[in-house]
Amino acid sequence: MSETGILGPLVAIFAAIGKPVVGGFATVGRVTLFALQTIQRAFTPPWYPLRLLEQLFQIGWNSLPVVALTAVFTGAALAQQIYTGGSRFNAQSTVPAIVVIAMVRELGPVLVGLMVAGRVSSAMAAEIGTMRVTEQIDAMVTLRTDPFRYLIAPRLFASVIALPLLVCIANVIGIFGGYLLSIHKLGFNPSGYLEMTNSILEGDDIMMSLVKAAVFGFFIALSGCYAGLQTKGGAAGVGRATTNAVVGAFVLILLSNLVITLTAFG
């Protein structure tokens, strides 16, 4: 049947909308299969503990400076914002409580997730992508080494272990940033500030922070490794893979953050 008359533009519009939607579902399916395949192989030998330690160092230790800076600046800015906003209805004294809850439940995990995603997902995609286009992955298979176990599983485990540790450190530094600003600029009493922080913080808040961090760590490695393994077409392909890895990780972090928050409080 000919697609002429009024149907022609309509078909074109539906095709323009439908193609990316179908493509999006296909990508979700492929990423899910990739994740299941990785998990299944990650829990069966051979394991590579030295590769895991190497990745822990790369992801955890090397991310510390950027995570610490992000946390201290955010904590301090947050304290100032809450103080200024709270002064409109005489609620300046809530600064310690809101800083600690916001940092631990939300800003610590999300900001660390985003910062580490920017650093680590892109690096993973670039390294694995370069290995893909230079046939190093194929070479690994012919040398009877499973790239999922050798390359992907150590990154995934390291990311899931490192992110909660980084988030714990970021939470402490972020609260400390808020404390410093509140004491030196906003005139809070040091012991009163710490007392309020301590009394408001609950075990569930810390648990939520750690759960979010572990989930974000999983998505950061998943996005980087998946984009890397899908790389095609030389240097331009590696460039696309790094972009896709970072964008994918950001979207997955923000989406999963909403899902976890709604599941806990919705």
Added chain:
Amino acid sequence: MSDHPKIELRNVSKSFGSNHVLRDVCFSVEPGESMTIIGGSGCGKSVMLKCILGLMDVDAGQILVDGEEITTMKAVDHDRVRAKFGMLFQGGALFDSLPIWRNVTFALTQGRHKRASDMRAIALENLERVGLSKDVLDLRPNELSGGMQKRVALARAIAPRPEIIFFDEPTTGLDPIRTDVINKLIVELVHDLGITALTITHDMGSVEKISDRVAMLFEGRIIWSGPVAELRHSGDAHVDQFVQGRAEGPMS
């Protein structure tokens, strides 16, 4: 001695969408034989090699190694068959992040930790076989020239003493002297170690130097095969045009 060919392809087909890259490809390689597949760029040589190595699935047909059908094998059995293989990739495909000695011994360690002194000794033995010295042991691949990288890749391919070795364009990008060095190494390895070799290339100088038998792939089909001595008298217009490197002819 085995009754089966070392490698046998029976009616192997592979398509990417509407692009039929391999169409009913049939040929066999006998034990200890050096077979070369020639053909123009994009004719499906590399795809065929990847199908034999198990890096790609075939759409139809059978691939047999020592009489065992490998296209329908379970992963664990495939791994056992892969232990017979060595592969020299076109660009070397050395692991950037590892020093040369760990590259060469990768098939033996499979990325796991083994005694460094033992592994370095094995690496050196294989590097010396391809004309390299201990000076390169601790270097990284990017610190070597293209020719040296190719030789390291060759050392890596022979380190586990494979029964079958695959060469993907082994002399591409090398100067004539380095090309001759690599060709001589391939001949020595096949003869000294008794390895069965399957090479894909369009370098006619290499073909005549390293091959016992040659087959030509054109439009996804083997259109001619025979002893290397008959290559220049094949009687096939396509083979003649390719061998003589003429722009005019049936392949134009």
